[in-house]
Amino acid sequence: MSAKKQQEKKTLTRAEEQLMHILWDLNGAYLREVMDALPEPKPHQNTVATFLKIMVDKGFVEVEVIGRIHKYVPAISKDAYSKRSLSGLVKNYFSGSYKQAVSFLVEEDKLSIQDLELLLKELKKK
Template sequence: MEQLTRAEERVMQVLWHIKKGFVKDIIAQLDGEPKPPYNTISSIVRQLEKKGYVQYKAYGKTYEYYPAISKAAYRKRAFFKLFTDYFDESAGNLLSFMVQENSLLPEEVEEIKKIINQK
């Protein structure tokens, strides 16, 4: 599957949240003002459908969209792409980065140590 753009990911976040909906439902759930134009979101949803991330049910000329891929499956795919592209598939590189950037709380470090010791 192709990588998602920021706009596509934003629409997918809404669809994962609402489970299914029409373009107007997606627009209503988007943060910020002014809301994006209907045609813009409609185009994004159609692109997501072409990429295999969204499916739809037709009601005449109106379409109800729903995710074709779960949020968990997408998260896994996105994480492994990040892991491969930026951390050379090294858990050590990833953890080192997180520790150096102060991204881990002390209790999280302890939890990671417990997990490692159990393995």
């Protein structure tokens, strides 16, 4: 099964997403670099290595072997993952309706009239 097909069926945990953000920011990294980028209190290195292996198994990360050292590289872009996550959120919580999702954000004061006006301008440009 291709990495893309694996990704479609799998999701990342919160901890795995934190590691993905580090890998995206660093454009791939060695375990030591990932450890250095983690905030305090840092998990044990073996825990992080296990999470990275799981992410490889899920198809979200690829490994470049350089001698005896592994470099972990994102197999999915941040934009692609964001689109997928947003689509899943709208599908699972708003019956697939982006209108409902935007209405919810407005009702919760998470999206202002000015934000909506900017979005409308962007839509009209397209």
